[in-house]
C-alpha cells in the first residue's frame with residue numbers, strides 16, 4: 001500500500017515535470033465550399049456527421065457578392081443541424097476599401113435576410129492580394145476586422161503561420177476575439193491530408209489557440225467538391 005502510494009507520487013511528480021502543452025479539443029468536423037451545393041449534398045453532410053459548412057460568398061476579382069451562394073446558405077439553414085459560416089478573400093488592389101469590401105458581404109446578407117451567419121472569415125492566404133508593405137497589409141486587415149465587429153459579426157482569419165508572417169510580419173495587434181482558421185495539408189486529395197487534429201498548432205500572431213483547421217483540400221464528399229476541417233468551440 002505504502003509503496004503503491006510512493007509509486008503514484010513518483011508518477012505525479014514525473015508528469016508534472018513535463019512541460020504542459022494544452023491541446024485544443026475537437027468539437028466536430030466542417031466543410032468549406034466555393035461552389036453551390038445541392039440539397040442532397042447538404043442533407044448527406046448532416047447524416048455523415050459534418051456539423052457545419054463555411055461558404056465562400058465574395059468574388060474577389062469583381063469585389064462583389066457571389067449571389068450563386070444564396071440558395072446554398074438558405075437551403076443549409078433549412079437543415080438546422082448545420083452551423084453556417086462564411087469566408088471572403090478581400091484584396092488591397094481594389095477600388096473599395098477593406099471596410100467597404102466587408103460591407104458588400106454584410107449588405108447582401110441583410111438584403112437577402114441571411115441573418116444566421118455569425119462568423120465571417122477573412123482570407124489572408126494569397127500574397128497576390130496584398131502589398132509587400134506588411135504594416136499597410138496589417139492596417140488593411142485590421143480595418144476589415146473592425147468593420148465586421150462593429151456590425152456584430154464574429155470575425156476570423158484564414159491563414160497559416162508562414163503566410164501570416166509573410167503578409168503581416170506576424171502582426172499581433174488583432175482583438176483577442178478574432179478567430180483563427182489555419183490550414184495544414186500537403187496539397188490536394190486524400191494522399192496529401194494533414195492530421196485531423198490540432199496537435200501541430202504553434203501559437204503565432206495573437207493566437208494562443210486555434211478555432212478551425214483545414215486539413216484536407218479538394219476532396220469529393222457526398223457529391224460536392226469540398227475542403228475538410230476540424231473545429232473547436234470557443235467558450236466565449
Ligand SMILES: *[C@@H]1O[C@H](CO)[C@@H](O)[C@H](O)[C@H]1NC(C)=O
Pocket residue numbers: 061
Ligand atoms: C480572377 O483574376 C485572375 C487574374 O486576373 C484570373 O487569373 C482568374 O482566373 C480570375 N478568376 C475568376 C474567378 O474570374
Ligand SMILES: *[C@@H]1O[C@H](CO)[C@@H](O)[C@H](O)[C@H]1NC(C)=O
Pocket residue numbers: 039075078
Ligand atoms: C431545397 O430545400 C429547400 C428547403 O427545404 C427547399 O425550399 C428547396 O425548394 C429545395 N431545392 C430544391 C432544388 O429541391
Ligand SMILES: *[C@@H]1O[C@H](CO)[C@@H](O)[C@H](O)[C@H]1NC(C)=O
Pocket residue numbers: 104107108111
Ligand atoms: C440593399 O438594399 C438597400 C435598400 O433597398 C439598397 O439601397 C442597397 O443598394 C442594397 N444593397 C445591396 C448590396 O443589395
Ligand SMILES: *[C@@H]1O[C@H](CO)[C@@H](O)[C@H](O)[C@H]1NC(C)=O
Pocket residue numbers: 125126127183187214217227
Ligand atoms: C491558400 O490556402 C490553401 C489551403 O486551402 C492552399 O492550398 C493554397 O495554395 C493557398 N493559396 C494561395 C494563393 O496561397
Ligand SMILES: *[C@@H]1O[C@H](CO)[C@@H](O)[C@H](O)[C@H]1NC(C)=O
Pocket residue numbers: 133134135136139
Ligand atoms: C508602409 O505602409 C505604412 C502604413 O500605410 C506607411 O506609413 C509606410 O510609409 C509604408 N512604408 C513604405 C516603405 O512604403
